[in-house]
Amino acid sequence: MEIDDKFAKKLFIIPVTAIVVRDGKFLIVKRADYEKAFPGRWTVPGGKFEEDDFISRPPTTKSYDGWYGVLEPAIEREVMEEANVEVSDLKYLTNYTFKHPKGFWVLGLSFWGRYKSGDAKPGRDLVDHAWVTLEEAKSYDLIDGIYEELADVAKLI
Numbered sequence: 001m002e003i004d005d006k007f008a009k010k011l012f013i014i015p016v017t018a019i020v021v022r023d024g025k026f027l028i029v030k031r032a033d034y035e036k037a038f039p040g041r042w043t044v045p046g047g048k049f050e051e052d053d054f055i056s057r058p059p060t061t062k063s064y065d066g067w068y069g070v071l072e073p074a075i076e077r078e079v080m081e082e083a084n085v086e087v088s089d090l091k092y093l094t095n096y097t098f099k100h101p102k103g104f105w106v107l108g109l110s111f112w113g114r115y116k117s118g119d120a121k122p123g124r125d126l127v128d129h130a131w132v133t134l135e136e137a138k139s140y141d142l143i144d145g146i147y148e149e150l151a152d153v154a155k156l157i
Contacts, residue, residue: 017046022115
């Protein structure tokens, strides 16, 4: 399918991320050096929202193929893939946008939730992880905006 320029300007890649909180600490992960966007930087677990996150489920609407409640399962999947951790009680935090080095636009959706289970370990395209306090997070090379998101969640918990 060829996409015309007018329509292409309306398309975004949508990553979904979660700040995972456990015992007053936050889970952060380090991106691999070969990543195009933010190589070698620390962030929170997450990844791209995908069609597979909903297409295999029956639609939740009757008159058209539409699905409600798709973000939370996608975030849970991404956190498990990226950090081997289950998260619960997800809540919306904020959103952001930037132009990816490959030229497409990104619209990110940030959530936060509570640690449920699992032994954290870095998934594919990640090289390290850490559970940190807000103060400890200052010493990591975080992607711009991540510290502020952690601080926002610290105020909520």
